Structure formats: structure tokens, C-alpha cells
Amino acid sequence: MSELSNNYFVSVAEIAAKLDQATRIAQQLSLTASNARAVALRAGERAAGFRPLTDFIDRLAEITIKSSRKINKLAANLSQTSADKVRADSAIAHFKVVFVKAKDSEFISSLDEVHQRSLTRQAKLDFSYRRQIDRLSDELEMLSSELRNAVILATLSRVEASQAGTQYQDALINVADNVEGAASKIKEHIHYSQQMVSTLEEY
Amino acid sequence: MKTHKLFENNSHTWLMFGRDDEKPEQIIDTNQYIVISNKNALLMDPGGIELFSAMLSAVIKQLPADKITHLFASHQDPDIISSLGLWDQALPSATLHSPWIWESFIKHFGMNNISYSAIPDEGSSLKIDQVTLDFIPAHYLHSSGNFNVYDKEAKILMSGDIGAALETVDAPLFVEDFDEHIDKMKMFHQRWMPSNEAKNDWVKRVRKLDIEMMCPQHGRIFKGDNVKRFLDWFEALEVGLIAKAKAQE
Numbered sequence: 001m002s003e004l005s006n007n008y009f010v011s012v013a014e015i016a017a018k019l020d021q022a023t024r025i026a027q028q029l030s031l032t033a034s035n036a037r038a039v040a041l042r043a044g045e046r047a048a049g050f051r052p053l054t055d056f057i058d059r060l061a062e063i064t065i066k067s068s069r070k071i072n073k074l075a076a077n078l079s080q081t082s083a084d085k086v087r088a089d090s091a092i093a094h095f096k097v098v099f100v101k102a103k104d105s106e107f108i109s110s111l112d113e114v115h116q117r118s119l120t121r122q123a124k125l126d127f128s129y130r131r132q133i134d135r136l137s138d139e140l141e142m143l144s145s146e147l148r149n150a151v152i153l154a155t156l157s158r159v160e161a162s163q164a165g166t167q168y169q170d171a172l173i174n175v176a177d178n179v180e181g182a183a184s185k186i187k188e189h190i191h192y193s194q195q196m197v198s199t200l201e202e203y
Numbered sequence: 204m205k206t207h208k209l210f211e212n213n214s215h216t217w218l219m220f221g222r223d224d225e226k227p228e229q230i231i232d233t234n235q236y237i238v239i240s241n242k243n244a245l246l247m248d249p250g251g252i253e254l255f256s257a258m259l260s261a262v263i264k265q266l267p268a269d270k271i272t273h274l275f276a277s278h279q280d281p282d283i284i285s286s287l288g289l290w291d292q293a294l295p296s297a298t299l300h301s302p303w304i305w306e307s308f309i310k311h312f313g314m315n316n317i318s319y320s321a322i323p324d325e326g327s328s329l330k331i332d333q334v335t336l337d338f339i340p341a342h343y344l345h346s347s348g349n350f351n352v353y354d355k356e357a358k359i360l361m362s363g364d365i366g367a368a369l370e371t372v373d374a375p376l377f378v379e380d381f382d383e384h385i386d387k388m389k390m391f392h393q394r395w396m397p398s399n400e401a402k403n404d405w406v407k408r409v410r411k412l413d414i415e416m417m418c419p420q421h422g423r424i425f426k427g428d429n430v431k432r433f434l435d436w437f438e439a440l441e442v443g444l445i446a447k448a449k450a451q452e
Binding site: 087088090091094095097098101102105107108110111113114117118 | 292294
């Protein structure tokens, strides 16, 4: 895990990248669900208990992909807002220097209007930035709690796999491992993103 | 940043801004020019992002910000126009005049409010109040889409990188001894200018103009006879060869 960045707009871009990885893993989870269904069909009656679980794996993959995409979009919007915020902050910082350097100029008040406009824009961007962080934070929490089901799903899958007979047991245990592994990797990315989001709240 | 008045009559004034002794050490010193007419002003090659505060501070001492209704960028380089994103916040109603070929490139500097007026390859004119300013083609000198600004009334040619010299911030504003000045600009012209053909075509056209002052974007201003001396020297100079420029250093 890399160190958290000091620049908030870089942190936001890093979150977007992490969540993009999470989406890819979720897509692999969807493949696992298809494989599980194929194995369960081949195993026939011996894997009767496993078949309903494949629907749950499928549902978990679907929810994860959907949620990851939504979070990704939120992170991308946040990234754009933070870049706009940097630009607005920079313009205001430059105006401040001008107000000091040219304080005695008879025309200094001609900057008042654009300065005020920049301050208003900065305030709007600040508000939007904080709202987007809150939404991102909520979505991450929701996905994180969905993924808790993956551990239960993996445990149940293992139990059912043990009933399927030696021919299919390994393949089904492998499915359970994949579900658990994918969920654990996604959770890792989410946890990292949550940590970064909490640092963003300080700006 | 210093401000120097170059010309003044009833209709307009030319000012030069430059020799900024507070600029960061590793960036090239630049000259900025402004034409102020009755109600409007054209700011030429407003400079890089690092110079924005110093530039706006200098400008605001001379005129109200909203009087700057036009900007000109001779070409797309960062020392010319990377401050655009900040001018865009300071002058939301202004128009930027710049070569058509750079429109989609220059907009990368950030342009949400200012509008872009594309100068065609053959050049064009801009009338601000009673003043007419001509955008003279200077392509490949050095940028492939590049213009100078000529003021017939003031007899001033803002020549962009043509006539530029790499100097320190305490250099004099005007060329005093032309022969001595050659060393300061020779390598710049040989290395930065790619085409002898373009250079000779420019010299031929500019010789027909009545010029009292030639004002480059870096270095010193050429005045009176030094303008002709520069044109003669530049015409004879071979440009566009790295090896030759290095050998003659």
C-alpha cells in the first residue's frame, strides 16, 4: 500500500484508480459465478445444494460491479471537482498577491468583481467537493457491508462442496476460494479508499 | 516588474512590462506589451503562469482590469500564454487573438470564459477604438503558426521571438551597441528558428514597413537604425542547423 498523498487532487485520482481495480476484480467474480454454475450442473444431484449458492455468487458479483461502477463515477466526478478547486484556489491566491503588490493603485478596485466571483465559485466548489466526498463515503460503506456476505457465501460453498463427491469437490472448493479471494481483494481496495476519503475530509 | 512607456499620442499608448527581478531564477525573462486606447486595451504575449501575479500587479497600476478587452498570443509556448487559465478568471469578457492552428492546443491552458479569435495564416487586423493593429505573419519564426503585431501609427513592431536575446533581468531595455548585442542573440536565432526560407520571406515583407521600434519578447528593444541593422544581420544569418549553431558559439 502506497503512502497517502499530501495533495488532495492526487489522492482523489488514486482513489479512482483503486476503485477501477476493484471493478475488474468484481468482473472476475462474475466469471467465477458462471464457472460455479457449470460445475454444479455437471455434478448433478451430488451438487444440488451448491446450485442455489451460484445464484448468490452471481448476485454478489452483479451488486459489486454495479456499485464499483457507481463509486468509480463518483470518484471521477470528485477528481474533476478537485482539479477545478485547485484552479480556483490558485486564482484566488494570485489575486491576493496582486491586492498586496498593487494596493496603492487607483485601479485596484477594478479587480473586486472578478475576485468576488472567484470567491463565490470557490465556495460552490468547496460545497460540491464535500457533498461528493460524503456520497463517496456512503457508497464505499454500502459496498463494504455487501462484501461481508462473501465470507458467509464462501463458507457455505465449502460445506456444500464437501458433499459433492471427490470428482467435483476440488472444483467447487476452488469456486469458494475464488469468491473469498476476490471479495477480500475488493475489500482491501475499499478499505484503502475509505482511508483516503477520510484524509480528504480534512481539506 | 518594471513598466516603461514606449509611445504615446492622443489615441493610444504603448507600454512594456518586464525585467521582473522577483521572478523565479530558472525561468526565462520575458517582455510583455500593452496597447491602451480610449476605452480598450490589448495585452500582448501576457506570459507564463509564474509571472501572472507580477504582471497583473503591474498592469493594474496603469489601467483598470476590465479595460483589457483583448489578449494576443503570438504562438502557443508556455512563456507566452500559460497564464491564460488565470487571465480567464481575471478578464472573463476578453477575446484572445492567436494563430488558428493553436486554438485547440492553447485551450489546454484553461479557457472557460475568454473567447478565441483565430487569426488566419495570411494575418488580419484588429481595430480597438481609433487604433488599427495588424497581425503580421511570422510563421516558423520560431513557431509554425506565429504572428507579430504592427502599429503603423506608432511605427512599432512587436516581433515576438524575432530579435530575442537571452539575458539577465538587469539588462538595459534598448540595444545600445548592435555589434556587441549579436553574441546575445545569435545562438537563439540559429537554434530556435527552423527555416531560412521563412526568415528571408519575413525580412522581405518587414523591410517595407515603417518601423521605429522593434520589440521582441525576450531581451532588448531595437530602435531607429538598429532595426535596419537587425534586418540585415538576420537576413545574412543561416538558421535551422544545430551543429552550426553549436560550432559558432
